[in-house]
Amino acid sequence: MIDAYRRFMNIEAPPAPQRPKGFFTDTSLCIGCKACEVACKQWNQLPADGNELSGNSYDNTGALGATTWRHVQFVEQAKANNSRVGQRWLMMSDVCKHCANAACLEACPTGALVRTEFGSVYVQQDICNGCGYCVPACPFGVIDRAPKDGHFEAGRAHKCTLCYDRQKDGLEPACAKACPTDSIQFGDIEELQAKARRRLADLRARGETSARLYGMPESTEAAEVGHLNAFFLLLDRPEVYNLPEVPRLPRKTMAQRYAISAVVGLAFAALSAVAFGRRSG
Amino acid sequence: MPAGYYDYPVVKRPVWTWEVPAYFWLGGLAGGAFLVSSAAELFGTDEDRLVARDGFVVAAAAALPCAPLLIKDLGNPQRFHHMLRIFKPLSPMNLGAWTLAAFTPVTLARAAAEAGRAGLLPGPLAAVARLLPRPLMNAAGSVLGAVLAGYSGVLLGATNIPLWAKSKLLGGVFMASAASSGVAAVTMAAARRRAPEKTLHKLSRLGTLATLGELAVLGGFLKQSGRAADPLVKNTFRVPFWAGAVGLGSLVPLVLEQVAGRRTGKFTRSLLTVSAVCSIAGSFCLRWTIFEAGKESAGDQAASFGLSRRTQA
Numbered sequence: 059m060i061d062a063y064r065r066f067m068n069i070e071a072p073p074a075p076q077r078p079k080g081f082f083t084d085t086s087l088c089i090g091c092k093a094c095e096v097a098c099k100q101w102n103q104l105p106a107d108g109n110e111l112s113g114n115s116y117d118n119t120g121a122l123g124a125t126t127w128r129h130v131q132f133v134e135q136a137k138a139n140n141s142r143v144g145q146r147w148l149m150m151s152d153v154c155k156h157c158a159n160a161a162c163l164e165a166c167p168t169g170a171l172v173r174t175e176f177g178s179v180y181v182q183q184d185i186c187n188g189c190g191y192c193v194p195a196c197p198f199g200v201i202d203r204a205p206k207d208g209h210f211e212a213g214r215a216h217k218c219t220l221c222y223d224r225q226k227d228g229l230e231p232a233c234a235k236a237c238p239t240d241s242i243q244f245g246d247i248e249e250l251q252a253k254a255r256r257r258l259a260d261l262r263a264r265g266e267t268s269a270r271l272y273g274m275p276e277s278t279e280a281a282e283v284g285h286l287n288a289f290f291l292l293l294d295r296p297e298v299y300n301l302p303e304v305p306r307l308p309r310k311t312m313a314q315r316y317a318i319s320a321v322v323g324l325a326f327a328a329l330s331a332v333a334f335g336r337r338s339g
Numbered sequence: 340m341p342a343g344y345y346d347y348p349v350v351k352r353p354v355w356t357w358e359v360p361a362y363f364w365l366g367g368l369a370g371g372a373f374l375v376s377s378a379a380e381l382f383g384t385d386e387d388r389l390v391a392r393d394g395f396v397v398a399a400a401a402a403l404p405c406a407p408l409l410i411k412d413l414g415n416p417q418r419f420h421h422m423l424r425i426f427k428p429l430s431p432m433n434l435g436a437w438t439l440a441a442f443t444p445v446t447l448a449r450a451a452a453e454a455g456r457a458g459l460l461p462g463p464l465a466a467v468a469r470l471l472p473r474p475l476m477n478a479a480g481s482v483l484g485a486v487l488a489g490y491s492g493v494l495l496g497a498t499n500i501p502l503w504a505k506s507k508l509l510g511g512v513f514m515a516s517a518a519s520s521g522v523a524a525v526t527m528a529a530a531r532r533r534a535p536e537k538t539l540h541k542l543s544r545l546g547t548l549a550t551l552g553e554l555a556v557l558g559g560f561l562k563q564s565g566r567a568a569d570p571l572v573k574n575t576f577r578v579p580f581w582a583g584a585v586g587l588g589s590l591v592p593l594v595l596e597q598v599a600g601r602r603t604g605k606f607t608r609s610l611l612t613v614s615a616v617c618s619i620a621g622s623f624c625l626r627w628t629i630f631e632a633g634k635e636s637a638g639d640q641a642a643s644f645g646l647s648r649r650t651q652a
Contacts, residue, residue, distance in 0.1 A: 114345045121347060131344055161499070167433035168421040187421040188414015190354040191432045194498035194637065197647065199350040203414050213414025278649070300344035300640070302647030308497035309429065311507055315496045319489035319510030322556060326371075326518040326549060327485070330378035333545040334387050 078177030079225065080287035081234065082250040083151055084257060085299075086269065087241035090116060090149035094128040097236035101221065102127065105210050115147075124204040124211075127218040128153050128233050133298055150290070150299050151242060153233070154179070154200045154218035155273060158284025159307050162192035162201050162217075170215070177247065177287055178220035188213040197283065197305035220288075247287055251275070254291055261291075272296050282307035341640055349643035350499045353634050358412040360630040362405050363491040364520070364623045366439065367513060369401035370484030371521015373446055375545070377477040379525075379538075386535045390542070392453045393528035398484070399450035401524065402443050409439070431494035438490065442483040449476045488517030491626075495633065501642035502571060502633040506563035508556055513626070515553035516588075520622035522546040523592070523615035530608045530615070543596045543611055546618065550589050557585075557625075567642045571632035580628040588621010 063069075098104065104125040112118050115132035122129045133148035160179045163171040170185035171192060181201075192201045192215050201217040204210050221231035229235070234244035243250060254271050261269040272279060273286030279296065280286070283305045296303055343349065376394030379387040410419040422436035448471055454460050455468025492513030495503040503509060526542045561568050571580050595614035599607045636642055 117345075123351075133344060165430050165432065165497070167427060167430045167436060168418075169425045169427065170421070185421060185424075186415070187418035189422070189432055190412075190414065191430070191494075191498075193351045194353045194500045194503075196351065197349075197499045199348060202351050203354045206414055215414075297343050297644055300347055300349050302349060302644065304647050304649050306499055306504070306647055308499065308504070311504075312431070312493065312497050315493040315507050315510045316489075318507055319493055319514045320485075322511040322514040322518075322552070323485040323489050325552065326514070327374060327378065327481070329548050330375055330545060331382050333541050333548075334379045334381075334383035 073175040075175050076177075078247045078287060079245065080156060080177065080220070080247040080250060080289070081153060081231070082243045082245075082254050082289060082291070083153065084241050084243065084254070084291045085148065085150040086257075086261060086266070086291060086293055087239045088130070088149040088151055089239055089241075090130055090132055090147075091238060092119075092130050093236040093238060094151050094233035094242055095119060095126070095130060097232040098128045098218075099126075101224070101232035102219070122152060122154070122198075122200050122202075122217070124202040124216040127216075131299060133294070135294075146293070148293055148298070150292070151233070151237075152299070153288050154220075155198055155283075155289070156218075156220055156287035157305075158280075158287065159282065159309075161195040161197060161283065161307050161309075162215075164307075164309050165191045165195035167191060174220075174222055174225075176220065176222070176225050178222065178225075179217075179287075180219050180222050181215050181217065183211065183214060186214045188215065190215070195308055197302055197307070218288075247285075251285075251289070254289065257291060266293065269293055272301060278304055282310055342644060343640045346640060348638045349640055349647075350637050352637040353498075353500065354414075355412055355630075355634075357627070358408040360623070360626040362408040362412075363513065363630070364626045365401045365408070366405045366491065367488040367517025367626075368520045368524050368619065368622065369398045369405070369446060370442070370486075370488035371517040371519070372401065372524045373398040373442075373449070373480045373484040373521070374488075374518075375522050375525050375542075377481045380473075380477060383538075383541075387538050387541065390525065390529040390532070390534045390538050392457070393532055394525040395446070395449045395453050397524045397528050398480075398521075399446045402439075402446045405439055406443060409436075431490055431497055435487070435490050435494060438483055438486045442480065442487050445476055445480045445483060449473070449480055452476070485514070488521075489514035495630070499643070499646065500633045500637050501567035501639055501646050502564060502629070502636035505565065505567040505642075505646055506560045508560040508563060509629070511556045512553070512560050512629075515549065515556045516622050516625050519546060519549035519553050519589075519592075520619050522549050523618035523622075526611055527615040527619070530612045533608070536603055536607065539607065539611055540600060543599055543614075546614070547593060547596045550593055550618065554585075554589050566645065567636050567639070568632070569639075569642075570635040571628060575635055576628045576632045579624050580632070583624030584621050584628055586621075587617050588624055589618075592618040592621075 135146040230244040273289030275285040376391040379391040427433040455465040492510035592614040599610040
């Protein structure tokens with residue numbers, strides 16, 4: 059019966075799950091060349107975002123968005139003293155985190171956002187109707203809706219696909235391929251996590267005490283959204299890179315919110331019943 | 340010096356426009372009016388039931404523009420039906436789409452039943468309308484209407500926008516506002532229809548209680564929101580919020596209802612009509628200011644960090 063329905067509706071069986079793949083972005087290796095941004099734009103045929111100068115270091119990209127799926131940040135930590143103590147230039151290539159518990163995916167009312175067989179979070183462009191609910195749901199401000207009157211896939215939600223098309227053909231994502239310093243590494247998520255732990259220990263041993271990993275299964279930021287399939291090695295607190303300390307998953311408080319709303323509704327229903335009761339008035 | 344990366348926002352600004360608060364307002368009003376009308380029919384006197392009839396028509400009229408408003412706001416409106424290709428109550432947006440899809444026909448059928456009873460429908464249609472099961476529709480419509488009135492606040496709350504998400508009371512605020520505006524809509528129809536004064540006074544008392552409840556929940560919401568509520572109470576939207584949502588929508592109706600409660604005659608009707616119009620307009624101001632101020636709070640990096648910190652700074 060179900061099989062007949064599937065055949066009739068032309069529903070394919072979902073692809074068999076593979077070992078989850080992801081990014082390890084080691085910011086200690088980033089030189090801010092933006093090759094990842096360019097490679098991403100080229101491969102995914104994303105339009106340019108204009109030629110405005112932000113005045114904030116070399117960051118003229120500004121933020122991730124519907125047509126920007128890699129964003130290199132330039133954090134200038136220059137202290138106004140002559141000793142040069144604490145002067146640093148932190149660079150970090152930001153990307154969709156492909157959260158284990160993805161807020162955008164849970165918010166999506168159409169089922170356009172799905173978990174792929176590679177463990178990444180993907181927007182099916184033929185399903186998305188542009189309701190825009192994933193946009194405020196994301197705790198990292200990653201996903202966005204293309205303008206309704208724009209030229210690029212107007213009115214639909216877009217974000218990094220973790221190069222789903224390339225992965226299908228066994229290729230690594232364009233940004234990782236283009237990265238000249240291996241700051242962006244692509245691979246089996248568990249292997250990458252092991253690699254990241256070794257790298258962190260190495261950096262700490264060499265005196266880089268402020269280094270830390272962001273998005274590992276055991277760390278505090280995984281409390282609600284789970285581990286990140288695109289995780290980072292940072293050289294400062296997450297907030298320095300505009301990353302939330304504990305990214306929130308809206309689902310966690312939803313039952314309480316419904317309950318409060320229901321209590322108010324029931325109270326009003328009871329008041330209405332009393333107000334019209336035959337004895338009153 | 341900002342704590343984060345320059346002064347860049349942490350979360351994205353919602354892309355929704357005016358259609359969304361307009362829908363929340365009308366949907367809430369429809370749900371509230373349906374609930375009040377059902378209560379009047381179930382518990383009220385024969386005179387109260389006459390008022391309920393108008394209430395159902397008002398609810399249907401308010402529910403009718405809701406779906407078109409929602410569809411207009413979509414990035415791809417021609418794909419509106421994708422909302423109903425799956426049932427996923429985990430997503431408040433999906434739950435709301437199903438609720439609206441169920442509530443709209445129920446409220447239209449309920450209004451048609453009243454039109455049939457009032458002799459406004461031609462012969463065969465009236466016969467069909469008479470067959471509709473009124474108590475069943477009242478029960479179903481009341482539950483669906485209450486969900487429609489409250490889920491919108493939960494929908495906004497279940498995001499990472501500081502003003503919407505900081506306090507868990509937004510669903511309660513919208514529900515209470517839907518209640519007070521729903522009562523107001525029924526009162527307006529009843530006053531126009533020259534409903535008996537006894538019924539009007541019952542409605543007016545219920546409206547007062549709903550408004551007091553709304554003020555209480557709103558107060559709790561603002562207190563819990565803290566600095567996330569700055570765009571609403573202190574900055575850009577302070578005038579439409581305090582004057583429109585609180586003053587016009589709550590305080591003016593409270594005073595007018597008190598004055599009307601002590602009087603009789605035509606003056607009472609006029610007072611209650613004015614009070615109802617204020618309450619309905621204020622309800623829109625509330626939805627619109629919270630909606631727009633929330634969009635603005637998305638740009639507040641510090642408020643976003645405050646939302647995501649384990650230890651409140």
